[in-house]
Amino acid sequence: MTDTKTRRQTSENRIVIAREPGGPDVLDVVSRPVPTPAAGDILIRNTACGVNRPDQIERLGFYPAPPGAPEGLGLEVAGHVEALGEGVTGFSPGDAVCALVAGGGYADWSVAPAGSVLPVPDGVPVADAAGLPETVFTVWANVFETGALSQDETFLVHGGTSGIGSTAIQMAKAAGARVIATAGTAAKVAQCRELGADIAINYRDTDFETVVTEAGGADVILDMVGGGYVQKNINCARVGARIVSIAFLAGSRVEVDLMRVMLKRITLTGSTLRARPVEEKARLAAAIRQTVWPWIAAGALRPLIDSRYALDNVRAAHERLDSGEHAGKILLDC
Template identity: 65%
Template sequence: MSQTMRAITAPSPGGPDALTLEKRPLPEPAPGEVRIAVTAAGVNRPDVFQRLGFYPPPKDASDILGLEVSGTIDALGEGVTGWKTGDEVCALVAGGGYAEAVTVNAGSVLARPGTLSLRDCAGLPETVFTVWANVFESGALRPGETLLVHGGTSGIGTMAIQMARAYGARVIATAGSNEKCVLCERLGAELAINYRETDFVEAVKAAGGAGVVLDMVGGDYTARNIAVLNPGGRLVNIAFLKGSKVEIDLMPVMLKRLTLTGSTLRARPVAEKARLAAAIRQTVWPWIAAGKLEPVIDSVFPLERAADAHSRIEDGDHMGKILLTV
């Protein structure tokens, strides 16, 4: 076996052309880790922010881009149980996904659901972990409640719609075109709002308001999200495409007993990621097996065309996940 591999890095901050295909040493799994021969890697907004120099990897993580992969386990670190070489899996990684191989703590690994291709499984970990941690844990979504999802055709959005529907919640989504709204409704949203044509605040209020809002926009959306939340509602932020510094009136938060929260995944301890993986294995994987949800794949690029994949995610026209194949 070759002791080197191809990998994508961003040695200097910049546009998509800053991505560089390099040769790197083949990583060896540490105790408690497995090594995955990568079939595909998901492309996510945090990868773009890392390329731009705004989201450096944690100190103990690889500088190779990529936060989720699918592939086949080809080596086990000391003390690993429950996995064997040859197992087809997907995994949430703190870095290193845009490569021919990656090492990851065994607790962040999930078996390939039998209904999905190994390639498409690369579109699961980042979205499913994010939605589970934010909508179901921090947001405490309940069956029968309404979830408002902004960016309904993003990778996170498409998964949030499906997971909430599988759980028995109602979903309202926003998107930037009528075509995107059609996809949101096909995935299970009862109402999809083209935010370029309609004020989502009035539309959501007319539909009964929301119990939980999943927001990746921030900026002026923050006050508008507070306006649509019902008493006891929860606003969960996972990104701030319009900026994280806002000025809001907190009186509605007090009067409606609202909760404002948010989180990231990448820097969480491995034990916390393992706990999330266990909950996902028990709850979400059966939904996949039952055909209630699957990753929506927008486009697929070979590893050496990572720059094209980044251009695709930045142009805002994609619907669903963008993958790199190795």
């Protein structure tokens, strides 16, 4: 039976759109009707939502939303169940949840497929749980499934204090791996160590390739830089290593020495998350709930929050994101 009665009497929903490609000044907060959940969907009254690098790329005009995605920016939310679409079970109105969404996350209300919705884990405030879905789904899919990281292997992550990086450090440590992280300032290097990194490298004054090689090399590498890092990753990878690219801040077109890839039997791959089928995201969510949520309950993983902004101040949040000075997640309070 469909439950579409909302607890808040209003028909307006603030969302954030980019009126044209450009900087933070192109972001506008506009009003739309409160969405109605279709069959299999859940309507969430958001407490907070996460600001992520893909949002920046979409704002710049290089990451269009997949067909059928809700209007507006935003890929992750946390709040309370407002209404259930037909056929949804396992949730009730009022439940505290967080969710991965294909769009429309910067909003008062968001609609998410039920399979991409998870209960807020024990010990995490609802307002902080908005910093979990995009990063945890990404790390689980790329490091643990594609990268097949296992206990006692060595894991290298670049951008160790980013939302993805800070989550990857903690999840890899929880799984029993040795972790090496790179970051761009002494303060961020120290923060990587606080998060659990066994070795943290300031890439601005130290060659990470040399340090990782001297440490025995890496079995799994999560790269968000691209460019010249691709060959350096190959150089410091162990035999049989898996290198997974999920972004390319330094460029997507590179020249690499394939001989080293062949001799080391390296798997060089990459992926995106947003356009994956609903069924695939549901499968990831089930695995995360079974493995990662207990890590959070045990205190081995927490969302690292850099800063919070009101939804109406979304431009300032994106200015913070563009600066590259943040450590952890930037959140919008709805």
